Amino acid sequence: MIPAQFDYVRPDSLAEACAELGSDEDAKVLAGGQSLMPLLRLRLAYPSKLIDIGRLDALKGVHDRGDHLFIGALATHDEVMRSPLVTAACPLLALAAGHVADPATRHLGTFGGSLAHADPAADLPAAVLALDGVLVAASAQGEREIPAARFFVDYLETSLRQGEILSGVKIPKLGPGWGFHYEKFVRTAQAWAVVGVAVAVKRSNGSIAEARIGLTNMGATPLRAHAAEAALRGVELGDQVRQACEEAAAGSSPPADLHAQPDYRRHLARVLTHRAVRAAAGSP
Amino acid sequence: MSVQEVGRPRRRKEDARLLTGRTRWTDNLTRPGLLHVMFLRSPMAHAAISRVDVSGARGLPGVVAAFSGQDFAAEQGSLPCAWPRAADTVIPEHPPMAVSGVRYVGEAVACVVATDRYRAADALEAIEIDYEPLPAVLDMERALAGDSPKVHETGNRAFDFTSTHGDVEAAFRDAPVVIDRTYVQQRLIPNAMEPRSVLCDTDGETYTMWSATQIPHILKVMLAMVTGVPEHTLRVIAPDVGGGFGSKLQVTPEEVLCLLLARKLGRPVKWTESRSEGNLTVHHGRDQIQRIRLAADADGRVRGLQVRLLADMGAYLALLTPAVPLLGAQMFNAIYKMDAYEFACTGVFTTKMPTDAYRGAGRPEATFGIERIMDELAAELRMDPLEVRRRNWIRQEEFPYTTISGLTYDSGNYEAATDRATALFGYDKLRAEQADRRDKGDPVQLGIGVSTYTEMCGLAPSRWFGSNNAGAGGWEHGSVRVLPTGKVEVITGSTPHGQGHVTAWSQIAADALGVPFEDVSVLYGDTAIAPKGLDTYGSRSLTIGGIAVLKACEKVRDKARRLAAHLLECSPDDIEFEAGAFRVRGTESQKTLQELALAAFTGHDLPEGVEARLDSDATFDPENFSFPHGTHLCAVEVDTETGMVRIRSYVAVDDVGKVVNPLIVDGQIHGGIAQGVAQALFEEAVYDADGNLLTTTMADYLLPSAADLPDFTLDRTESPATSNPLGVKGVGEAGTIASTPAVVNAIVDALRPYGVNDVRMPCTPERVWRALGAEGVRR
């Protein structure tokens, strides 16, 4: 398949990139191209111009900023998966990144691209949502912070404004006592999630003190399973955990597609949430 | 004495070049002044075309030409159907480019020829077409109802075919057990690693076509017949071809149109499909509804079998479309003895992509049907599925055995293969574990699937093809040239596209001529270099083409013997041949093959009746098919909470007769099993209610990778074929034929305690979960 014609620029600074983006409504940012190029090749998108941000050093790398990590938008899935900083502070992201596609895609696709693309079937958005990440948007007007809970607006739609580039994401450090798990249900090893569940659990004295649950592909955006989180609070590890996880699909509106119908996705969300919570809590 | 090459696990000669990218795929080829073709394809499943306006494309930069179907109407002919086996087969007009109407989404309706593919793609968007929509015809049963909209004026019935053996009524009358099941063979999309690609060049008088095809020889004949371009002005080359699985056993619209475009424009043109375009327009496979009834005695002995198929032809009859389901006609009875057998098949037109040969073609469908229902019989009688099979299969001492459907199986040993497979599998231990998990109510249940398959392959006997109304025969050609320096060139009419002919043919020639494996090269795939051949499909290469090469080698040896006798002044009967030398028996006096090749080259001193050059050629056309068989055992774990199926272990013991190269055979079995597992678990072409294909990308049409498959445990038994001198049987399709029912039988076996007796393929987690009851199983 062959994309329609477009212009291409590769700015050397974030300011220049923001200026380019601000001056052309039909321009699009190009990061790893792993979501954008398929859209172009299938002629589902006709941007006037691609602004390749691949050379912007300010957007690269994973940085320790004391109480939080700053993950640059251009950090690739592979980098996130292997980063010792990520593994130490928020291993949930490394786990989720390790489930993205295949090695080739993980080496090209970026953390920021995955979030900006806002595909509810993607693995990283639910994990960032569960960790209460804060997304940093840069534009000609300066920087703006957007909590993950307000970032994902609709299917493939974020609260980034025209002219804004996602420069990175702040992930608060959770401190001791937390366990993590990403449970991805797929039909083939490299496929998109039918349903995914990202879980962070704080244990205390054999009970769950706090649980944070992000759901992949259970609606038009990644979701928090608030009802299950509430039901899990204070629950002793054991049989009641399953009961609490029955709430996992509450309030979701999962899609119907070739791989699953909504009722089956709801069922999966319950089963997988239970499995993920148990795994995160280190409970057999 | 040189080592025997046949039987050695030689690494493939092909691979170093393929793996290091020194390849010649059609899309990599170019010609001076090359133009690029792109097709505009119908977005409608069924419509009349009221207007096509390509003028908007014609003026665009880089565009050399744009055409509608009307522009080809006078010259494009009708695409061929070469095997209308049933006497009443209706063959509708099948224009390469639609003229007055379209009958499936993806049908070519116009094309653009431009200086590059980018401009051609842009120009497609400037073409205007008005369609008058007609109702899509998607469901086979409804298509046959009297009030159904028609795909063709003649109606939706393509053919009816029936064959009856024995007294079926008597077999079913008063039978203690009758099992009645309906199985669905879903539609599949062959996914060769290399997409299709065609390049056609002309010098004004002759035409050379490079195509990613399995069948350069057949294609050449067919192009001439379809377009009227004289056959002797055509040359077809299949360079490196990256897989086909039957999908490149076709005379495609794009091949015909590229030839016509080269003729119209007097310039070389090339077309290469995109993957999504391929999903729409590569011929599809399978797509049958199988109603199967089996009558048995209370002890499990099969009395009779009745098979009624509906086979989806799609919109037109392509090269072998109507013949594919009928390749199952003699196969549903499989390895079992029975008193009566009836096979009936109706071919149905729908507004979908035509179906045609896909790895196994007709035999996987039949094997699935019989192996599934044998398991149902076992379940009904509470017998072990292997025991039911044992009570019915042809015993080793009964070979050769003429089956109820009239085929004569030359050799086989179902007992040996099954014994070996059950031992490797740990059958009894797994049954014990299964019982244990059932008792405990383990949320992960274990299932064991059995498939004791056979198949008919080595598609040949020309006589059989003839008596079954095929347009061609099944012989194959080979020739051998010993060059003046003693090196050997083998030319084969069997055109490889991944199988490893170069290696296997080298092994055969090395043994037959007593030359080193390394001294043999193999030429193929160009009608100017290998002018005679019937190409590669139906697991026929080795059993037909390999034997033709062997026969050509034997002729060369005879010629060399006469020449040696002349030069050594003795009778040819006194010459013995060993390790590449011809020696006067009981003496030291000899001529090597190399010396004789040089002598035959100079021609200075040839005996009466011996012509210059040490070369020869031969065709082979066997009396019978080959009948590989085997026992495949599959253990699956089914997560009853999610419906997820995981294959835990898989054992395949195959009997493919004598083995020329064990590595190649194992590779074929591995790939074959993977493809059969894919049908069981992953793949399905899905059309929506309007006839749009939904599975146009690999995100929707799921292909497994190594990560989704278990390690396969392989072994072999060896019952040599008697229909060819090497004793070899085909192996290209066996794995695919065997594995699909093994996997589904295992899944159903796991779920039987839950009252499940079928899961439709592909057995997706959701389907398995639903089979367990709407709420699934919760602990």
Ligand SMILES: Cc1cc2nc3c(=O)[nH]c(=O)nc-3n(C[C@H](O)[C@H](O)[C@H](O)COP(=O)(O)OP(=O)(O)OC[C@H]3O[C@@H](n4cnc5c(N)ncnc54)[C@H](O)[C@@H]3O)c2cc1C
């Ligand atoms: C074969 C395949 C399989 C895949 N499987 C999975 C999977 O299993 N799970 C999964 O989560 N993902 C999967 N993906 C998607 C992959 O994760 C992509 O890398 C990711 O979604 C997009 O990142 P990118 O850097 O490639 O973005 P691009 O494709 O370059 O861009 C995507 C979109 O985001 C915008 N964008 C990118 N970066 C920024 C930025 N910094 N600021 C503002 N806008 C920006 C672009 O304009 C574009 O609209 C798969 C992709 C492929 C090709």
